[in-house]
Amino acid sequence: MEEKDISRAVIKRLPRYYRYLGELMEDGVERISSNELSGRMKVTASQIRQDLNNFGGFGQQGYGYNVKYLHSEIAKILGLDRTHNMIIVGAGNLGQALANYTQFEKQGFKIVGIFDVNPVMQGVSVRGIEIRMIDELPEFVKDNHVEIATLTLPKAKALDMAKLLVDVGVKAIWNFAHTDLNLFMPEDVIVENVHLSESLMRLSYNLSRFEKDHKQEQGKI
Numbered sequence: 001m002e003e004k005d006i007s008r009a010v011i012k013r014l015p016r017y018y019r020y021l022g023e024l025m026e027d028g029v030e031r032i033s034s035n036e037l038s039g040r041m042k043v044t045a046s047q048i049r050q051d052l053n054n055f056g057g058f059g060q061q062g063y064g065y066n067v068k069y070l071h072s073e074i075a076k077i078l079g080l081d082r083t084h085n086m087i088i089v090g091a092g093n094l095g096q097a098l099a100n101y102t103q104f105e106k107q108g109f110k111i112v113g114i115f116d117v118n119p120v121m122q123g124v125s126v127r128g129i130e131i132r133m134i135d136e137l138p139e140f141v142k143d144n145h146v147e148i149a150t151l152t153l154p155k156a157k158a159l160d161m162a163k164l165l166v167d168v169g170v171k172a173i174w175n176f177a178h179t180d181l182n183l184f185m186p187e188d189v190i191v192e193n194v195h196l197s198e199s200l201m202r203l204s205y206n207l208s209r210f211e212k213d214h215k216q217e218q219g220k221i
């Protein structure tokens with residue numbers, strides 16, 4: 001399958017296709033046309049065909065897409081066809097909430113360790129995963145083939161921690177601390193910054209716009 005030159009916009013949409021296809025599989029649906037998928041996802045059928053054609057076209061005229069096949073091909077593209085060992089650094093509210101969420105494991109992201117600097121937390125378990133102290137981290141990363149580190153620690157500590165993690169062999173950082181770590185990391189370190197408040201700001205913008213439009217509509221009557 002050709003995967004080169006897939007635009008970032010398409011890659012960004014793939015997780016959503018993957019989620020819908022997973023739901024279709026759970027419902028026992030074996031094939032789906034781009035029109036049906038379009039109805040469910042509220043994306044135009046031509047956009048769906050265009051997006052999925054990037055990968056050599058999974059669809060067949062008059063047959064539609066084989067849901068299971070498409071799901072597994074997208075999984076391969078997204079690297080979900082294998083397990084990724086992951087640790088959480090910062091075992092506070094957010095770190096523990098992420099550790100308690102079982103869905104990541106189902107998608108192949110296995111939380112193998114949780115780390116913190118607060119000695120009070122040493123040995124406490126979250127969903128059966130023991131919280132360890134940072135001094136154990138370098139050896140743990142090497143021994144457990146840790147690929148991804150989730151950063152849920154204070155912003156001021158994030159960069160130093162990221163550097164330490166990279167030094168001991170972590171390849172990817174899922175960063176929740178409010179700093180754009182990618183700007184400070186070597187290019188071969190993969191960083192995904194997550195800012196829930198940005199999502200909330202988009203919601204707020206849409207809400208304000210809706211209210212404004214609604215008032216204008218009322219003004220016309």
Ligand SMILES: NC(=O)c1ccc[n+]([C@@H]2O[C@H](COP(=O)([O-])OP(=O)(O)OC[C@H]3O[C@@H](n4cnc5c(N)ncnc54)[C@H](O)[C@@H]3O)[C@@H](O)[C@H]2O)c1
Nearest residue numbers: 090092093094116117118152153154155157176194195196
């Ligand atoms: N990106 C987002 O959308 C989002 C949302 C909520 C919170 N946050 C951020 O996530 C971080 C955690 O938030 P929280 O509410 O869980 O805070 P918290 O205070 O409950 O937890 C932070 C934890 O990090 C630990 N810690 C401090 N220094 C450390 C170090 N050097 N190494 C390892 N652990 C260390 C603390 O002991 C504490 O247990 C904060 O930076 C917060 O701003 C981001």
